[in-house]
Amino acid sequence: MQKSYDYLIIGAGIIGLSIARALKIKSPNAHILILDKEDDCAGHASGRNSGVLHAGFYYTADSFKARFTVEGNCRMKDYCRAKNIAINECGKLVVAQNDAELQQLYELERRGQRNGSNVRIISQEQASELEPNVKTFQKALYSPDTASVDPKAVCASLKEDLKNLSVDFSFNTRYIRHQKNTITTTQGDFTAKKIINCGGLYADKIAQDFGFGQQYTMMPFKGLYLKYTKNTTDIKMNIYPVPNLKNPFLGVHYTKTVTGDIKIGPTAIPAFWRENYQGLSKFDFSECATTLIYQSRLFLTNSFKFRELAFEEMRKYNKTYFVSLAIAMVQHIDPKGFTIWTKPGIRAQLLDKTNLSLVQDFVIEADKNSVHILNAVSPAFTCAFPFADFIVENYLMT
Numbered sequence: 001m002q003k004s005y006d007y008l009i010i011g012a013g014i015i016g017l018s019i020a021r022a023l024k025i026k027s028p029n030a031h032i033l034i035l036d037k038e039d040d041c042a043g044h045a046s047g048r049n050s051g052v053l054h055a056g057f058y059y060t061a062d063s064f065k066a067r068f069t070v071e072g073n074c075r076m077k078d079y080c081r082a083k084n085i086a087i088n089e090c091g092k093l094v095v096a097q098n099d100a101e102l103q104q105l106y107e108l109e110r111r112g113q114r115n116g117s118n119v120r121i122i123s124q125e126q127a128s129e130l131e132p133n134v135k136t137f138q139k140a141l142y143s144p145d146t147a148s149v150d151p152k153a154v155c156a157s158l159k160e161d162l163k164n165l166s167v168d169f170s171f172n173t174r175y176i177r178h179q180k181n182t183i184t185t186t187q188g189d190f191t192a193k194k195i196i197n198c199g200g201l202y203a204d205k206i207a208q209d210f211g212f213g214q215q216y217t218m219m220p221f222k223g224l225y226l227k228y229t230k231n232t233t234d235i236k237m238n239i240y241p242v243p244n245l246k247n248p249f250l251g252v253h254y255t256k257t258v259t260g261d262i263k264i265g266p267t268a269i270p271a272f273w274r275e276n277y278q279g280l281s282k283f284d285f286s287e288c289a290t291t292l293i294y295q296s297r298l299f300l301t302n303s304f305k306f307r308e309l310a311f312e313e314m315r316k317y318n319k320t321y322f323v324s325l326a327i328a329m330v331q332h333i334d335p336k337g338f339t340i341w342t343k344p345g346i347r348a349q350l351l352d353k354t355n356l357s358l359v360q361d362f363v364i365e366a367d368k369n370s371v372h373i374l375n376a377v378s379p380a381f382t383c384a385f386p387f388a389d390f391i392v393e394n395y396l397m398t
């Protein structure tokens with residue numbers, strides 16, 4: 001039997017859950033279904049990320065990322081406090097290793113100030129007072145508002161809220177295709193007035209099935225993490241390097257997790273298929289072939305210096321090299337203390353096929369029947385609440 005809804009959301013990650021929540025706030029009687037191919041929510045990026053609530057100073061002022069991160073950080077913290085979900089409000093230092101990086105710190109500070117983010121450059125001495133173990137060249141950028149949460153706990157709580165608001169969930173339900181407003185899944189057909197695609201690593205495929213997102217293809221990048229098991233005291237706060245601002249990756253950094261644990265990562269290693277988490281699991285020949293074709297083109301053209309990026313990132317499979325990047329940011333850390341590779345995540349990063357560039361910002365494509373959230377890469381977890389409001393107000397209330 002075909003089931004009928006006002007809104008059907010594909011994907012039970014943070015974006016799908018937050019959009020359902022925003023819809024229920026605006027339209028309490030709306031009949032909503034969230035479906036996901038996995039057996040629970042947050043099975044992919046939303047449950048496999050660093051769990052950092054970013055503070056909004058990396059992004060150029062004209063971006064969605066700049067527009068939503070500061071508010072998202074604040075609202076996610078409010079939500080966690082209201083639901084008794086732990087937050088580690090330990091803050092963050094961005095450190096420089098030389099004069100060129102120091103100049104980049106000033107650029108980050110300028111961006112932060114334009115975006116309304118509470119960040120400031122502090123001296124080496126002030127940085128050491130906050131984090132005695134930190135090593136930096138002359139100055140550091142201090143972000144007191146950066147914090148850590150358990151992203152799975154946040155998603156689980158949202159799921160419970162939504163169930164209490166009579167939102168339906170259908171897990172183990174994979175989107176296959178659609179015809180007008182009816183979608184066919186592995187659990188049968190569903191009809192909805194509006195379909196919202198929050199499919200993460202498959203959002204481009206689903207969008208293309210609706211005639212959207214034709215200029216993009218998925219370029220998955222794998223994020224590996226190493227946990228420091230010697231103690232939880234050697235690092236007290238998040239410590240990040242100066243990133244290459246031309247790429248959407250922040251570089252290997254220390255995350256102080258919500259439980260106080262210390263981990264380094266994530267890498268941004270080119271992956272060969274979308275869910276290429278480990279070994280040959282979830283191997284898909286066609287995805288692998290397409291990814292390899294585009295990676296080869298990027299390699300040959302060296303667009304956005306892909307060759308250097310790929311070599312540099314592949315080196316991080318070597319644990320000694322990976323750890324050496326973390327050692328450079330502190331006075332002392334025991335390299336033998338990094339013992340456990342924790343759950344990797346894969347970025348749903350889009351490549352623009354027309355100019356072979358990585359898409360930097362979130363992308364929304366829509367018509368009156370469907371909305372497609374593409375390239376919801378970091379910091380989309382942080383941005384989720386205001387971003388969801390924006391989608392609802394601009395695309396779903398008309």
Ligand SMILES: Cc1cc2nc3c(=O)[nH]c(=O)nc-3n(C[C@H](O)[C@H](O)[C@H](O)COP(=O)(O)OP(=O)(O)OC[C@H]3O[C@@H](n4cnc5c(N)ncnc54)[C@H](O)[C@@H]3O)c2cc1C
Nearest residue numbers: 011013014015037046049050052175200223345380381382
């Ligand atoms: C390594 C890493 C570190 C990150 N660190 C941070 C961070 O510290 N802070 C931050 O703010 N952001 C971070 N991010 C980004 C953040 O995790 C993502 O922006 C966010 O989780 C995206 O949410 P989503 O709902 O769009 O995607 P997802 O969480 O991937 O959800 C998409 C869902 O769609 C489902 N789906 C896909 N295809 C189908 C189909 N055909 N049928 C049915 N269901 C389908 C999937 O099963 C999945 O559950 C990080 C990301 C990664 C990968």
